[in-house]
Amino acid sequence: MKIMQVEKTLVSTNRVAELGHRPLLVVREKVGGGRQVAIDAIGCIPGDWVLCVGSSAAREAAGSKDFPSDLTIVGIIDHWQVEEKA
Amino acid sequence: MKIMQVEKTLVSTNRVAELGHRPLLVVREKVGGGRQVAIDAIGCIPGDWVLCVGSSAAREAAGSKDFPSDLTIVGIIDHWQVEEKA
Amino acid sequence: MKIMQVEKTLVSTNRVAELGHRPLLVVREKVGGGRQVAIDAIGCIPGDWVLCVGSSAAREAAGSKDFPSDLTIVGIIDHWQVEEKA
Amino acid sequence: MKIMQVEKTLVSTNRVAELGHRPLLVVREKVGGGRQVAIDAIGCIPGDWVLCVGSSAAREAAGSKDFPSDLTIVGIIDHWQVEEKA
Amino acid sequence: MKIMQVEKTLVSTNRVAELGHRPLLVVREKVGGGRQVAIDAIGCIPGDWVLCVGSSAAREAAGSKDFPSDLTIVGIIDHWQVEEKA
Known part of the structure; x- marks a missing residue:
């Protein structure tokens, strides 16, 4: 599993039906790292x-x-030090 | 899921039957990034x-x-700032 | 899907039975890029x-x-410009 | 399979039910490499x-x-030389 | 499939039962590349x-x-030139 930080919600009105209305979140692996959607x-x-x-x-x-x-948030980390950038 | 931009259609006449006539699109993760087909x-x-x-x-x-x-477009993003290159 | 170029056939006499006699091709993502087998x-x-x-x-x-x-060729691209290195 | 070193336990109180109470460990591929959770x-x-x-x-x-x-520890390596960084 | 070279056997006495006694081999993609286990x-x-x-x-x-x-050796390559580093 990857350690990522939530940045914001992604708005996608035109989507496949299978996605339903589940929230899509922009996440990134570390400050300055590439963004993905979970x-x-x-x-x-x-x-x-x-x-x-x-x-x-x-x-x-x-x-x-x-x-x-292909990317799902399964837990919130209780404490994560920014200096420990994943 | 990845945030990508559609570039153009890919023409592949000789393809496996399972692909049918579904459109193939060339996509890329960011300006200057590598191309993939979705x-x-x-x-x-x-x-x-x-x-x-x-x-x-x-x-x-x-x-x-x-x-x-192994790569399918499941939604169109309503607004994406180019300066927010994924 | 990835855009790759076929380089040559790979000879592997000693292989698992499940592979049968299917041809194995060395492919690469771009000129100078790493080789894989499809x-x-x-x-x-x-x-x-x-x-x-x-x-x-x-x-x-x-x-x-x-x-x-884990890598199968499913189509031949009709026209691909070398300068458009994938 | 990847050769990784265990760093510490990760605490995530708020997690999906399917994870149960199984321990989550922070692992890294080599000294200075990126962290993942297994x-x-x-x-x-x-x-x-x-x-x-x-x-x-x-x-x-x-x-x-x-x-x-998507990452599970399946064995402990008997001897691994640090100079052989994976 | 990836072209890799076998380096040595890996000893892991404490392993999950599902692995049985199958040999574990350290492999690498090219000279100087990262090691994985197959x-x-x-x-x-x-x-x-x-x-x-x-x-x-x-x-x-x-x-x-x-x-x-997640990595299994399925064939031995008959001839591979070292200068053709995969």
């Missing part, structure tokens, strides 16, 4: 350091084997 | 910033568990 | 620019869910 | 050099096909 | 240039859908 399975807010699961496990973690996710 | 499950045009799902989720997102895709 | 599901010749699918989709694209491939 | 299927302590499996195999290795892991 | 499904010796399959195909190639491998 499905939120927990309820996070911008600034949270979170645990993201990828690969085929991201589908089930998002709620069902059919959910089209 | 299956369009939404209906995009060149210039659109889109959400691409990879891994095993790309198959189902393209329409069925048997579809041979 | 299963040919189309019928390519050296120099062709091809579309390669990875992840779990590579198995089915190679002919069956049990085929041990 | 599920411990063996019983490791900080400092151990371990074998981590990713991809879809990480789920089953963590105990069941439904476990949301 | 399951040997062929019978290789140090120095051999081999074909390694990853992703979900690595499980079946290692003998069964339940085998926890």
Whole structure:
């Protein structure tokens, strides 16, 4: 799993039906690192350091084997020091 | 999921039957970044910033568990600032 | 899917039975890029620019869910400009 | 599989139910390399050099096909020389 | 599939039961490249240039859908020139 920080919500009105209305969050691996988009399975807010699961496990973690996710937030990290950039 | 921009359509006449006649789009992660090819499950045009799902989720997102895709466009991003290069 | 160019055939006499006698092709993402090996599901010749699918989709694209491939050529690109290095 | 070293335990109180109470360990590929988080299927302590499996195999290795892991520790390496940084 | 060279055997006494007693080999993509660990499904010796399959195909190639491998050696390359570093 990757340690990432939540940046903001992503708005995508035109999306495949399988995504439903699940929130899409822009996350990044470290300050200045590349952005990706994750499905939120927990309820996070911008600034949270979170645990993201990828690969085929991201589908089930998002709620069902059919959910089209390759990156899902599965936990909020209690304490993460910024100087410990992942 | 990755944030990518649609560049153009890719023409591949000689292809495996499982791909059908689905449009193939050349996408790239950022200006100057490497190109990949994605299956369009939404209906995009060149210039659109889109959400691409990879891994095993790309198959189902393209329409069925048997579809041979490892990168499928599942949403169009409403607003994406170029300066926010993914 | 990745845009790659076919370089040559790879000879591997001692291989697992599941690979059968399917041709193995050395492919590379761009001139000077790293080499990988793909299963040919189309019928390519050296120099062709091809579309390669990875992840779990590579198995089915190679002919069956049990085929041990993680990179399968699923289409030949009609026209690809060398200056558009993928 | 990747050769990684265990750094410490990660605390995540707010997590998806599927993760249960399984320990989460921060691991890194080499001194100074990026950190990831793995599920411990063996019983490791900080400092151990371990074998981590990713991809879809990480789920089953963590105990069941439904476990949301993309990185699971499946073995402790008996002897690993630091100068052989993985 | 990746072209890798076998370096040596890896000893891991404390491992998950699903790995059985299958040999674990340290492999690397090129001289000086990073090391990974692969399951040997062929019978290789140090120095051999081999074909390694990853992703979900690595499980079946290692003998069964339940085998926890994400990198399995599926063929020995007959001739590989060192100057053709993969």
